[in-house]
Every structure is written in C-alpha cells, then in structure tokens.
Amino acid sequence: xxxxxxxxxxxxxxxxxxxxxxxxxxxxxxxxxxxxxxxxxxxxxxxxxxxxxxxxxxxxxxxxxxxxxxxxxxxxxxxxxxxxxxxxxxxxxxxxxxxxxxxxxxxxxxxxxxxxxxxxxxxxxxxxxxxxxxxxxxxxxxxxxxxxxxxxxxxxxxxxxxxxxxxxxxxxxxxxxxxxxxxxxxxxxxxxxxxxxxxxxxxx
Amino acid sequence: xxxxxxxxxxxxxxxxxxxxxxxxxxxxxxxxxxxxxxxxxxxxxxxxxxxxxxxxxxxxxxxxxxxxxxxxxxxxxxxxxxxxxxxxxxxxxxxxxxxxxxxxxxxxxxxxxxxxxxxxxxxxxxxxxxxxxxxxxxxxxxxxx
Numbered sequence: 001x002x003x004x005x006x007x008x009x010x011x012x013x014x015x016x017x018x019x020x021x022x023x024x025x026x027x028x029x030x031x032x033x034x035x036x037x038x039x040x041x042x043x044x045x046x047x048x049x050x051x052x053x054x055x056x057x058x059x060x061x062x063x064x065x066x067x068x069x070x071x072x073x074x075x076x077x078x079x080x081x082x083x084x085x086x087x088x089x090x091x092x093x094x095x096x097x098x099x100x101x102x103x104x105x106x107x108x109x110x111x112x113x114x115x116x117x118x119x120x121x122x123x124x125x126x127x128x129x130x131x132x133x134x135x136x137x138x139x140x141x142x143x144x145x146x147x148x149x150x151x152x153x154x155x156x157x158x159x160x161x162x163x164x165x166x167x168x169x170x171x172x173x174x175x176x177x178x179x180x181x182x183x184x185x186x187x188x189x190x191x192x193x194x195x196x197x198x199x200x201x202x203x204x
Numbered sequence: 205x206x207x208x209x210x211x212x213x214x215x216x217x218x219x220x221x222x223x224x225x226x227x228x229x230x231x232x233x234x235x236x237x238x239x240x241x242x243x244x245x246x247x248x249x250x251x252x253x254x255x256x257x258x259x260x261x262x263x264x265x266x267x268x269x270x271x272x273x274x275x276x277x278x279x280x281x282x283x284x285x286x287x288x289x290x291x292x293x294x295x296x297x298x299x300x301x302x303x304x305x306x307x308x309x310x311x312x313x314x315x316x317x318x319x320x321x322x323x324x325x326x327x328x329x330x331x332x333x334x335x336x337x338x339x340x341x342x343x344x345x346x347x348x349x
Contacts, residue, residue, distance in 0.1 A: 042291075055301055055302040056300070056302070057299075057300065057301045057302070058298070058299070058300045059297075059298075059299050059300075060295070060297070060298040060299075061296070061297050062294065062295055062296055062297075063296070064287075064290075064291055064294070066287070066290075067284075067287040067288065067290070067291070070283060070286075070287045071280065071283045071284050071287055073283075074279045074280045074282075074283035074284075075280055201291070201293070201294050201295065202294075202295045
C-alpha cells in the first residue's frame with residue numbers, strides 16, 4: 001500500500017460506513033414523512049375532565065377514531081363482540097327504541113321534549129341532522145348544565161346492527177365523517193367534562 | 205503496524221455495525237424507583253430487537269403458561285400496537301390527580317408510559333414494533349377457544 005492510499009484509507013472506510021448506514025437513515029426519514037402525511041386526515045376523539053377541587057384533577061384522553069375502529073373488533077369480552085355491544089333493553093319497558101328513533105329521524109326539525117321543573121329544565125331537540133339534549137340542573141349552580149349533541153347519522157349507524165345490539169364500529173365510522181363537533185359538555189360546580197371531535201392529535 | 209490498524213478498523217466497524225443492527229428498533233427501557241428506605245430501584249435497558257429473538261430461547265412450557273394467561277389478550281395488543289404505529293407522535297392519556305401523574309404517549313414510534321406519585325416513579329418505554337412482534341409470538345401459544 002502506498003503512502004497516498006494509506007492516507008486515504010480512513011476516508012474510504014468512513015465513506016463505506018456512511019454508505020452502509022445511509023439506507024437506514026433514508027428509510028427512517030421516509031417513514032417519518034409518511035406518518036406525518038397520513039396523520040393529516042385523521043379524526044381524533046378527545047375527552048377532557050377538569051375537576052375544580054383542591055387537587056385539581058384533570059384527565060385528558062385523545063383517541064384516533066381509526067384506531068378505535070380497528071381495535072374494537074379485536075375485543076371479545078362480556079357483551080362486546082366484534083365491535084358490537086349486545087343491549088338487553090332495546091325494547092325498554094315496552095318502548096321500542098328502534099321505532100322511536102326511526103320516527104324521530106324522519107320527523108322535521110323541532111323541539112320534541114320540554115320538561116320544566118323546580119329541579120331541572122330538560123329539552124330534546126332535533127336540528128340540522130343532530131339530536132340535541134340540554135339539561136339545566138337548577139339545584140346546582142346557575143351554570144350547571146349538560147349538553148349532548150349526537151349526529152343522527154351516528155345514531156343510525158349505531159342501530160344498523162341486529163335488533164338487540166349497538167354497532168359501535170359503524171357508529172365510530174359515521175362519527176369520523178362528521179366535522180369538528182362538541183359531542184358532550186357537562187359543567188357544574190365540581191367538574192367540567194368535554195367530549196369532542198377534531199383533527200388535532202393534541203389538546204391545548 | 206498497518207495490518208494491526210486494519211484489524212482494529214475492521215473490528216471497530218463490525219462493532220459499530222453490530223451495534224447499529226442491534227439498536228435499529230430502539231431501546232426497551234423500564235425504570236422503577238422507590239424513594240423510601242430500602243426502596244427498590246429497577247433499571248432495565250435492552251435493545252428492543254433482541255426481545256423477539258430472546259423469546260425463541262424461552263422454554264416452550266413457560267411460553268405455554270404465558271400464552272395461557274395472556275394469550276387471549278394478544279390479538280387486542282397486536283391490533284393496538286399495529287394501529288399505534290401509524291401514530292408515532294401522539295399524546296394518548298394524561299391524568300393528573302394532585303401529586304399523582306400518569307402520562308401515556310407515543311414518541312418516535314415508541315410507547316412511553318410515565319407514572320409518578322410521591323415516593324415512586326415508573327417509566328416504561330417500548331418500541332411499538334417490539335410489542336407487535338411479541339404479541340404475535342405469544343398469540344401462537346394462546347389456548348384454542
């Protein structure tokens with residue numbers, strides 16, 4: 001080996017090592033790019049519970065809807081099988097829930113139920129393809145209220161299975177097709193609970 | 205002298221390559237610290253790539269026992285790990301209750317679980333690909349339903 005090649009040896013060794021490692025780096029970069037691109041269209045279900053007690057308990061849960069859709073069918077426990085929950089009381093006290101829903105679905109927008117009492121004001125409304133339930137608990141603070149917003153398409157998907165079961169996977173799939181929406185909002189003296197859907201993978 | 209240098213370089217390159225190969229899937233890390241007197245301190249750091257390989261050296265009787273207890277959950281774990289790999293950077297769960305704190309997230313394709321309370325901390329980091337591999341291996345040992 002000449003002096004010239006001897007000096008070049010470490011450089012060649014370094015280049016050879018770099019060439020060997022390069023595919024790993026490129027692969028890793030490609031994977032990262034793919035994941036950030038695929039994450040753009042994802043829909044996330046967020047749950048946040050904030051307690052106003054002295055401990056200041058907070059719970060934040062963020063679940064990609066697609067993940068829930070894929071994982072739920074793998075759970076086979078108790079009443080949950082293949083992404084469907086068996087409900088024993090779909091015919092509750094003689095009320096056929098399915099028929100009731102069908103009637104509401106085909107009805108025009110409007111306020112279906114209004115209850116005003118000393119304890120609480122309750123209203124059930126259908127508006128722009130969404131079922132809205134509003135409860136104002138008068139016994140608690142002035143601002144204590146519960147709001148539930150359920151897109152009718154989601155309810156329809158939930159009830160698309162057999163008579164005595166809820167198709168959770170179909171419900172999640174229908175939910176993924178909805179825009180950003182706040183599904184549940186509960187506010188009272190002790191807790192604030194929010195369940196909402198958007199495209200962000202983190203909460204603020 | 206030149207020959208020695210070449211041998212050293214070859215050896216060094218082999219070590220580097222072997223290290224890169226072994227750590228290609230990241231690190232499996234478990235840290236448990238109890239800050240009381242005689243509290244336990246467990247620190248396990250393993251290259252994640254060796255875990256699926258190590259399973260092949262576990263006696264099948266032991267794997268059968270593990271499969272019997274945990275095998276039925278493995279399809280769920282497998283589905284979860286497989287899907288979570290699509291979300292390499294995600295905040296999944298965060299619970300803060302006074303001085304107790306639990307945080308579950310993914311970072312760089314690794315599942316990170318951090319639990320802290322006064323006097324005890326637990327940190328677990330496991331590449332999702334490893335969870336996927338192990339769950340598949342253990343599912344094979346699950347009793348037929």
